[in-house]
Amino acid sequence: MPLQKLQFRPGVNREGTTLANEGGWFECDKIRFRSGFPEKLGGWAKDSGVAAATLQPPSGSFWGVCRSMWNWNSLAGANYLALGTNLKYYIQNGPGGNFYDITPIRATDTVASNAFTTVNASTTVLVNDTGHGAQTGDFVTISGVGGAINGIPAAALNREFQITYINSNQYSITVSSPATSSGTTGAATFTYQITTGLATYTVAAGWGAGGWGGSNVGGTNTGWGQAASTGGVGQQLRLWSEANYGENLIFSPRGGALYYWDVNANPNIFDRGVIMAAGTTVGGVPLDSTTPSIVNHVMVSDASRFVICFGTNDPSGVYFSATQDPLLIRWSNQEDYGTWIPAITNQAGDYRLSSGSEIIATQQTRQEILVLTDAAIYSMQYLGPPYVWGFQIMGENISIAGPNVITTANNVTYWMGTDKFYMYSGRVETLPCALRQYVYEDINMQQSYQFFAGTSEGYNEIWWFYCSADSDVIDRYVIFNHLERTWYYGNMERTAWLDSPLRDQPMATFITSTGNAGALLYHETGNDDGTTTPASPIVSYCQSSDFDIDIGDGHNFGLVTRIIPDLTFDGSTVASPTVTFGVRPRQAPGANYGTSNNPDVVSVDNYLGQRYYNVQQFTQYVYVRVRGRQMAFRVGSDDLGVAWQLGMPRLDVRPDGRR
Numbered sequence: 001m002p003l004q005k006l007q008f009r010p011g012v013n014r015e016g017t018t019l020a021n022e023g024g025w026f027e028c029d030k031i032r033f034r035s036g037f038p039e040k041l042g043g044w045a046k047d048s049g050v051a052a053a054t055l056q057p058p059s060g061s062f063w064g065v066c067r068s069m070w071n072w073n074s075l076a077g078a079n080y081l082a083l084g085t086n087l088k089y090y091i092q093n094g095p096g097g098n099f100y101d102i103t104p105i106r107a108t109d110t111v112a113s114n115a116f117t118t119v120n121a122s123t124t125v126l127v128n129d130t131g132h133g134a135q136t137g138d139f140v141t142i143s144g145v146g147g148a149i150n151g152i153p154a155a156a157l158n159r160e161f162q163i164t165y166i167n168s169n170q171y172s173i174t175v176s177s178p179a180t181s182s183g184t185t186g187a188a189t190f191t192y193q194i195t196t197g198l199a200t201y202t203v204a205a206g207w208g209a210g211g212w213g214g215s216n217v218g219g220t221n222t223g224w225g226q227a228a229s230t231g232g233v234g235q236q237l238r239l240w241s242e243a244n245y246g247e248n249l250i251f252s253p254r255g256g257a258l259y260y261w262d263v264n265a266n267p268n269i270f271d272r273g274v275i276m277a278a279g280t281t282v283g284g285v286p287l288d289s290t291t292p293s294i295v296n297h298v299m300v301s302d303a304s305r306f307v308i309c310f311g312t313n314d315p316s317g318v319y320f321s322a323t324q325d326p327l328l329i330r331w332s333n334q335e336d337y338g339t340w341i342p343a344i345t346n347q348a349g350d351y352r353l354s355s356g357s358e359i360i361a362t363q364q365t366r367q368e369i370l371v372l373t374d375a376a377i378y379s380m381q382y383l384g385p386p387y388v389w390g391f392q393i394m395g396e397n398i399s400i401a402g403p404n405v406i407t408t409a410n411n412v413t414y415w416m417g418t419d420k421f422y423m424y425s426g427r428v429e430t431l432p433c434a435l436r437q438y439v440y441e442d443i444n445m446q447q448s449y450q451f452f453a454g455t456s457e458g459y460n461e462i463w464w465f466y467c468s469a470d471s472d473v474i475d476r477y478v479i480f481n482h483l484e485r486t487w488y489y490g491n492m493e494r495t496a497w498l499d500s501p502l503r504d505q506p507m508a509t510f511i512t513s514t515g516n517a518g519a520l521l522y523h524e525t526g527n528d529d530g531t532t533t534p535a536s537p538i539v540s541y542c543q544s545s546d547f548d549i550d551i552g553d554g555h556n557f558g559l560v561t562r563i564i565p566d567l568t569f570d571g572s573t574v575a576s577p578t579v580t581f582g583v584r585p586r587q588a589p590g591a592n593y594g595t596s597n598n599p600d601v602v603s604v605d606n607y608l609g610q611r612y613y614n615v616q617q618f619t620q621y622v623y624v625r626v627r628g629r630q631m632a633f634r635v636g637s638d639d640l641g642v643a644w645q646l647g648m649p650r651l652d653v654r655p656d657g658r659r
Helices: 436-440 445-450
Strands: 025-029 031-034 037-040 044-046 066-073 079-085 089-093 099-101 105-111 116-118 124-128 139-143 160-162 164-167 170-174 183-185 188-193 215-217 220-222 240-245 248-253 259-261 297-300 307-310 328-331 349-352 359-364 369-373 376-384 388-396 406-409 412-416 421-424 428-430 452-456 461-466 476-481 486-491 496-498 507-511 517-523 540-544 558-564 578-586 603-607 610-616 622-628 630-637 650-655
Touching (some): 025 486, 031 476, 031 540, 066 248, 066 496, 066 507, 079 248, 297 359, 328 388, 349 388, 359 412, 578 622, 610 622, 622 630
Parallel strands (some): 240 297
Antiparallel strands (some): 031 037, 044 517, 079 089, 089 099, 116 183, 139 160, 139 188, 248 259, 359 369, 406 412, 412 421, 421 428, 452 461, 476 486, 496 507, 507 517, 540 630, 558 650, 578 610
């Protein structure tokens, strides 16, 4: 009998049954398709940078869950990477450089007496600062302690701490040296960083929560009938937006104020970001009385450099309002981030969208800014005076899963909706997805503001990361290859992604084993999982749909006696790279998979009726004995240093009766 080629359609399709997709791929993890054939994803390596702070996170990491990255070069050529986490805001000076904490300061208090309460032999210190305004998880830097406090050296107190909330007048910190006596004494200055945010979407629960008037404020639960100033049902996680204004940076936490970071003339000094408060002067520019104080998203336009705020507060004519309007867009004067009051002599202005209840996301493209509400997509284009910016609805009855699920490649914008994927290239279209059912039937939409998109332009890919139904953290990804129009998926824990042309590889962040510290990774680096030390193997595989092996109509059985491999190991870093071929025969679509009988080579595993065979670079034949009406084929690897790409293996098949 002639040899049967295993030539499958590129991409993974799970929209039908495994037999209905005959001739295609059905399952995968940690693979991509290139030129129509599956291959293992590149590995990732951990950046060696550490947080430059007195309160050190674990080695090679920074505090918090990173949700945003932004990369740019200064005029002096420094390669900066900004990272916004739920606890801090950092800037890294070049790959492998330190992560400098530029988190803005919220308040500074000086307590002249009785600032600290200690307990003998305890490292827990109670700080007495009336109206401190902090919550559990916030950071404070203590200074001005002139001598030991009840046996605790001044050096152990004059540093940064993370706060545990007690009440509005007190909180506790943990010091490195225990007190030698109990008492209340001391004076100090307390410098508070802006309030930290949540790592995940949180819903208050239990009696007295939510609609009954209860919430969690600063670590304290308020019950039924008690007033709560913040919190409540549906507290959003901390997200950031940022953009360059020249070589400097304007950034903002979602629902917070605008902040400005000025590049220092000394490249080794990283001052903290400062609030862009109305009536102050920031970066040498005076800010007028209507400078936005609440912003959901900030952007600096490529067209003539306007600072644009989305979901901001309304100036209400000559009067300033602190109430946020989630559909309002405001922009500063051209080349002037300090002027926000519209006048005949400037181009400042505002516009309120009419469709939807809030602006969810924005995306700057080559000729326009796309603004997506929860119901429509708008095109925002620069017109010049007197209207400055024009707005046009490009599509209605659309959805978007969260602020960060949108990205652009080759001037086409893609985003993840609440029940399907979309694309925009001048008009809105549904993006056909061979994995739509797989993704949306096992997804935690309550955590959708964690979801994010990114590109891997070296491989023409759009990545979306999301939470599976049983997970409150991101644990899955789905990829669309926009050049080959193929889809594939897998499991991976990441919190942010950035494909920047200013660094050699795509960057991602993840949560370390400590749970409250993050680290930076460079993808497409090596072949292994660099989130661990030493690196771990990446388990990758691709499995086909069922196909008939009787060279007929599927009525008779077929007997496979030999597999002739066809694959390459280009890029492997081990002397003898190995993959495994797996075969899963069965009699009918409703039957269980069975194992091959009496294999002629030693198999390495037997899982769910699938038998694996080692295949190396110079393996000419794999002798098997597989009998059934149909079969699924699998290729994968789980060893260090292995890279592989499958070609077109062949099967030696002969008819083998009907039973």
